[in-house]
Amino acid sequence: MSDLFQVGLSGLRAAQTQLSVTGQNITNVNTPGYSRQTAIQTTNPANLTGAGFMGNGTKVVDIQRIYNQFLTNQVRSTTSAAAANEAYRTQIEELNSTLSSTASGITTGMQNYFGALQTAIEDPASLPARQLFLSEAQGLAGRFNSVHAQLSTQNRFINDQMTTVAQQVTRLAQSVAGFNDAIAKAAANGAAPNDLLDARDEAIRQLSGYIGVTVVNQDDHSINLFIGSGQPLVIGKEASVLQAAPGLADPSRMDIRLVSGNAGQDVTGLISGGELGGLLDYRRDVLDLALNALGRMSLGIASEFNQQLAKGLDLNGNVGGPLFNDINSRDMLDLRSRGRESNQSDASLDVRITDTSQLSTSDYELTFTSDTEFTVRRIGDNRVLGPFDLNAAPGDPNGRYPAFDGLDLSQQPDAGNFRSGDRYLLTPTRSAAQGMAVVMTEPQQLAFAAPMAAQAGLDNRGTGAVSQPVLLGGSGPLDMDALVALTGPEGVSFTYSANADGTGTLELSADPGPVSPAAITIAAPGAAQQFEFTLGGQSFSMGLSGRALDGDTFTVSFNQGGVADNRNALQLSELQNRPVLGKTEGARGFSLLDGYGDLVQRVATFTAQARTESEANQAMLVQATNNRNSVSAVNLDEEAASLIQFEQYYNASAQIIQVARTVFDTLINTMR
Known part of the structure; x- marks a missing residue:
């Protein structure tokens, strides 16, 4: 009789556990990252009787979560890729609007500028026509200043966003480390802590939205997380700290440091994936290009027009003066180089521009190998130039004169103060657009005559x-x-x-x-x-x-009194279509308008690619999420059916006990 009671009671307990698990699934239907659970039942060992082996009911041996590691990894990787592309796309959409806008872009300003010049050419003695050209020159300089300011604002936003993301990564890494510790302790009891595992997986998924991570499972059910090329973010219950700090080479831009204990490492160039990877990719591949291309164009316009005006005569019969400010003024030189804080000397480095047609859109990294000798790495193509020597004379037979890509470093106010190992970041074009200004004040000073x-x-x-x-x-x-x-x-x-x-x-x-x-x-x-x-x-x-x-x-x-002479003005107008930029290493070059048009076209192409990739990545993320949900997510219809099933199971098990009780009462009454 006790056997019948035992069988019914085991069924009652199993049914109660199944109902509890089903209820847990239903109540967590909206919990992010929750994997539905199921109770695993098995038969109790049977007893040998004279009639053979008699069963002893059932028992629940484990509560398992319905989980697929491959699908979870797929969701994590697509989350990282989609977040990176979305961050990249958001920034480049803003840049594309800025550059192509007729209200703020350079194209409209250039057209108005050369249109006013053409009007002045038709009547070179007209002061109103000259004043119009001078006003359009001021408007063009203002557009360069404005676009540069907008790009600088975007750079500051990226700095702020990188700081926020780094804090979120650190918070989530510490959360994962805490889950590792709790899971390792819980798993030591022999059962998997399903809710903790789900919570950790969700934290890693959120982390992947901020930065690309590599997950390595450990024997104690903890996991290690790595970023970049294998830099540890989480090892067991220890988490590193991700920090955004002003760059050593360029304090105006945040770099990312990974701090473990008392040691720190710059991982800016190693990060990929996630929002942080997308921001860094955009800054490196697009924003730097746009700033440098914009600066090169402003330098080309200022230099070419100033040089041509210096070949003509104004209405007063004087040799023409500059229309724009000097591209090698002290203010401009101070923006072109920055020494690293770790340098042995605090000497400044002057970078003069001698030929704007030879300028590239790359930054440079200069390293002194002695007190006067140095090499230069062109960051755009990673090509090493040099060695150069500050003491070399022009035409040095060994090619050591310190000039390259339209830049001249021969005139150094701090010559003799540099030390071997000193490093400098050269940004010859990045900040040029912000300093462009018209210095000519009177229309009579325009040297239109030959x-x-x-x-x-x-x-x-x-x-x-x-x-x-x-x-x-x-x-x-x-x-x-x-x-x-x-x-x-x-x-x-x-x-x-x-x-x-x-x-x-x-x-x-x-x-x-x-x-x-x-x-x-x-x-x-x-x-x-x-x-x-x-x-x-x-x-x-x-x-x-x-x-x-x-x-x-x-x-x-x-040419005495060349009031009606417009020959030098005609030379100025030819600068609109003359190839005056991009002649580095023997290239044919391109005009000012083509240079800006190429920048707008490249950004537009990158934008279109980003949109396409964003749609593709979002579709892949939706598909990966659906695949994961089809296995692990809670389906209320299924759970409702299970609820009814286990309710009937519970009632049937209770009926077994009721039958056993009735039989037992009958037996007792018979014995009286």
């Missing part, structure tokens, strides 16, 4: 004609007073002589002065031919067309 004018002699018998001279450049700044002193106010003249072999020669007048060469050969009389000559250290280019006859003369005189 310094020299040419004409054919009135007594010439041939059809020869010369084009107006174009100033190519010189060994120093244009000095009109010095040129007039050398040649006199009448300038110089050339006389054409016919040679016996059918060629011709342009010879200087009897008093050639400081003009060279003294004679220029015309190889094919009657055909257009370009030639160059030097006057007082300044090189000019002219063209001879038509057929000149023996004795014809051509005069090149100084």
